[in-house]
Amino acid sequence: MDIISRPDPPDAIVSFDGQPNWIEITDAFQSSAWARSMTTYAAEDKVHIPYQRGVIHEPDKEACQKVKEVIINKYQKQTIKGIYQTRGAGILLVGIYTPLTTPQEIIELAGKEISEVILDHDPIFNSVYLYTNFENGHRFSLLHQVSKTI
Numbered sequence: 459m460d461i462i463s464r465p466d467p468p469d470a471i472v473s474f475d476g477q478p479n480w481i482e483i484t485d486a487f488q489s490s491a492w493a494r495s496m497t498t499y500a501a502e503d504k505v506h507i508p509y510q511r512g513v514i515h516e517p518d519k520e521a522c523q524k525v526k527e528v529i530i531n532k533y534q535k536q537t538i539k540g541i542y543q544t545r546g547a548g549i550l551l552v553g554i555y556t557p558l559t560t561p562q563e564i565i566e567l568a569g570k571e572i573s574e575v576i577l578d579h580d581p582i583f584n585s586v587y588l589y590t591n592f593e594n595g596h597r598f599s600l601l602h603q604v605s606k607t608i
Contacts, residue, residue, distance in 0.1 A: 467537045468548060480541060480548035482583070486528040488514070488521060488556045496555060514558065521559035522568035528552060529572060529586060529601075533579040542582040547604065550583040554590050561588035561599040573602045 462471040468480040487496070495509035514520065532538055532550055541548065554561045565588065576586065586602040 468541050478545075479584075480545050481551060482532060482538060482541075482548060483551045483553070484528055484532055485553040485555055486521075486525045488517070488524065488558075517556065517558035518563060518567055521554070521556035522564050522572075524556070525552060525554065525564050525588065526568065526572050526575060530575060530579075533576065533582055538582060539580070542580060547581050547584040550586045551598070552586065552588050552601075554588050561590055561597070561601075564588060565599055565601055569601055576602050 460473045462473055462478065464470050467482065469483045470481045472479055472481055491509055494507050498504040498507045529550065529552060554564065556564075576583075581604050583602075584604050585600060587598045588601050589596045589598045
C-alpha cells in the first residue's frame with residue numbers, strides 16, 4: 459500500500475496493488491471521559507485530565523453500542539457521502555478504545571447486527587475494519603465487507 463495523499467477528508471488516498479482507494483479513520487471510545495483522558499494524555503499542548511474511574515455495568519454491550527454509533531455516524535456524514543459520490547466506495551477503519559472489550563468480541567457479539575444496520579445505507583465503504591493497538595502496530599479485524607456479485 460502506498461499513501462498518495464492525505465486530503466482530510468478522507469484521511470488518506472492510497473494505492474493497493476496499483477488500484478486507488480480512500481480510507482477514513484475514526485475511533486470508538488468506551489465513553490467521552492475515557493476519550494478525553496486518553497487524548498489529553500497524548501497531547502503535548504493539553505493538560506492531562508485523568509479518567510475518573512467508575513463502574514461499567516455492561517462493558518461489552520456499551521462497547522458494541524458505541525462502535526455501532528461511530529460507524530453509523532460516518533455513513534451519515536455529508537462530507538463522506540460526497541467522497542463516495544466522487545470516488546466510489548472506500549475503507550473505514552475504527553480504532554477500538556474500550557478497556558474491557560476487544561474488537562473480536564465486538565464482532566462476535568454485535569457484528570451481524572452492525573452489518574445489518576450498515577446495509578440500510580449506501581455502500582459508502584467496501585469494508586469496515588475494527589483495530590486495536592498491538593505491540594508495535596495495530597491488529598485489524600474485518601467487521602463488514604460488501605459482497606461483490608459477478
